[in-house]
Amino acid sequence: MGKINMENPGSGGRMSRRKLLLGGAATAAVVLVKSTFGKMVQTSLPESSLLLADPTKVPGPFPGEIGTRSEFESLAKKATLTSSRTPLQSLYGTITPSDLHFERHHAGVPVMDPEKYELLIHGMVDKAMVFSLNDLKRFPSVTRIAFLECSGNFRTGKVEMSPQDICGLTSQSEWTGVMLSTLLREAGLQSGASWLLAEGSDAAVMTRSIPMRKALDDAMIVYAQNGEAIRPEQGYPARLFLPGWEGNTSIKWIRRIEVGDQPYMTREETSKYTEEVKDGKIRQFSFDMDARSIITFPAFPQQIERGWVEIRGIAWSGRGRIVKVEVSTDAGKSWDAAGLTGPVLDKAHTQFKLLWHWKGQETEILSRATDETGYLQPTMHQLIAARGESMGGYHLNPITAWYVKKDGQVLHRPER
């Protein structure tokens, strides 16, 4: 007892300073200080010197080599064996901190040596090419902000569910890389080239078939995320990035692109990322992520107080810009246009806000997004009507409702 975990200060609140403050039973704390050799080392100080000190009267630690989260904050992804989910309800604005970007991979995160990394492009090209990471970085670069979302990003069924539980498999970053079209121009496309196969370096050697029109439109090979090298969990040292398309197509740790004239019908695009629709049919190559929104405040597990509440959330569409988000504070009887925080970007999480004066009444609050194609985020009822009772679990983007109790507690209201 009594040590602040400085190595992992946000780790699930096991021994956070907040708990020390509340509990008051501890006697010592660990802080980082600079040693005479200039390295950061841990040292024990009496807890009282930290907790009781007026910070304007005691100098703090010197500058360090890497920043840290405040020990009072505890941000964490929710992880399972196959994925981990972004804590949307704990974030502000629209950029996901890189270490909180969701993960979904099929055989773990490979260790990739950037010195040995190479991308092979072959098949229906004039000249099969191999590019090193350094080669990729020397091409004209492109930077854009865009979301990345897993097409299996929907959970429901319980009232105690947060935005992270419901749709935490979407995140947003500023991505930097080279346009795939720039690389294909170097290799030279042969006549009839209409599809490509993208293949990863993970232990699943994951593959997806991509239509050439997307490859030549806005596909990127990205090597940086939020200003630094892309994280291992996101595909270090380079990944395919297909803005607005289901996350599985943006192959991580990309090692090979084969250009062909037909899809390869990989396991992911046949038995997995397809969905049953009406009449016993199975919908395939459902690439685009339809428009969606979710209120992230107030949402479970938050509790609100009477008075003015700024309702906040994010909205996004894989088909372009968000043009409107409407919020209802009366269980869907009436809708008000929320304010959008600009600049509103193409295929990007967009923040919306609406001021609401809550008088303590029991109600439901909901949001619905409209994108530039005129698509309005549907209800679950509409999705079932369109796809049938036995519809598959991919590409579900229904309106999410939050139930506000009289005491200010906010619970998820599963779709009826």
Place this chain on the structure above:
Amino acid sequence: MMQKISALFLLSFLHACSADTVRYQELQTEQANFSEETPDNWPKSFGLGKEASVARISSMDIDVRPDGKGLPSGSGTVAYGRSLYLTKCVSCHGSKTSSGIYDRLFSYDQSRVHPDSLKGNKRNKTIGNYWPYATTLYDYINRAMPFNAPGSLRPNEVYSLTAYLLYENSIIDENTVLTAMSLPRVKMPAQKRFVNDTRKGGAEVE
């Protein structure tokens, strides 16, 4: 090194599956062209990267297409596949009488309720009722299985496991021998269920 099946065979096969070819040509809704003008100051080539050697390409080019392109020489039997399955696969995927921690690959009960179902009335997805191409089995087992030793299986082993799984799904009979010639000809029951995505934004919910 893998031997690719002959171009002649390919041509005849492609002709046979022209309906499918039409289906995925529909997905190319617009002509695939370089969408933006290349900037005026760009050279014809940036001179970066190096040309890939044939050996380099063939060492990495492991994919198998529905028309059989990419299948290596070798063959497999249901009997050998069964013995491999019982040693390398059963602990994760289960048997006819036991369930495993990962996907069930053949049904012992078609009415079994899918655990992830929203409505609770969906069938378990299996190779027999959901996989549209038999070649995908070869491709996937070869690249990713077994989970604890991916890429460790020889072509005869992959063909045999493919044969066993197709047999357990009542798609081939027990004496079928799978090769680069016969595997692409296996018709999967679910293939006719597959349709293209027709969502395109706008007012309609699909």
